[in-house]
Amino acid sequence: MIRGYITDRRSLGSDDALLAAVARSIAAGVDWIQLREKDLSARELLDLARRVLALPKPPKTKVLVNGRMDIALAAEADGLHLPAESLAPERFRSMAPAGFRIGVSCHTVEEVRRAELEGADYVLFGPVFAPISKTSNLAPRGIEGLAEAARAVRIPVIALGGVTRENADECVTAGAKGIAGISLFQRD
Numbered sequence: 792m793i794r795g796y797i798t799d800r801r802s803l804g805s806d807d808a809l810l811a812a813v814a815r816s817i818a819a820g821v822d823w824i825q826l827r828e829k830d831l832s833a834r835e836l837l838d839l840a841r842r843v844l845a846l847p848k849p850p851k852t853k854v855l856v857n858g859r860m861d862i863a864l865a866a867e868a869d870g871l872h873l874p875a876e877s878l879a880p881e882r883f884r885s886m887a888p889a890g891f892r893i894g895v896s897c898h899t900v901e902e903v904r905r906a907e908l909e910g911a912d913y914v915l916f917g918p919v920f921a922p923i924s925k926t927s928n929l930a931p932r933g934i935e936g937l938a939e940a941a942r943a944v945r946i947p948v949i950a951l952g953g954v955t956r957e958n959a960d961e962c963v964t965a966g967a968k969g970i971a972g973i974s975l976f977q978r979d
Contacts, residue, residue: 793969796976827857840866879909918952924973941966
């Protein structure tokens with residue numbers, strides 16, 4: 792099962808607290824870290840990405856930058872994660888080095904299908920349940936919505952939104968290849 796930690800340093804209070812949370816998540820065996828720090832300037836995000844990438848981590852743990860291909864490339868990150876309304880992943884592929892992962896956030900089965908057709912390596916699908924760490928104006932898609940999304944494509948569908956240790960197995964049973972979240976991995 793893929794496990795992805797999506798960062799939110801503002802809820803932790805500092806960059807140092809975020810780096811400590813990332814280090815704990817790496818030690819706990821997460822597969823990827825998605826730096827989702829939308830409020831940072833390009834320079835600040837690049838600095839943070841380099842600091843995260845400098846942490847000791849096994850080769851299986853990948854670091855992805857949210858929404859900023861320029862920062863992902865400059866930091867030599869392992870991938871890019873795109874919001875649902877972003878440009879198609881195929882638009883970034885020619886700039887990407889070998890092995891670079893590109894994922895897309897999706898909220899409907901149609902978006903999941905489009906992401907696969909446009910070259911995404913994986914999708915985050917949700918919210919499956921009501922989000923824990925932030926508010927959302929989207930209704931939860933539920934386990935049935937997740938199952939439908941997972942059946943619709945060949946690329947990995949990762950469950951997002953309200954995922955807990957208690958319901959993670961239910962997401963995988965429904966067809967998700969893994970789980971992702973903020974609070975699931977960020978809390979001690």
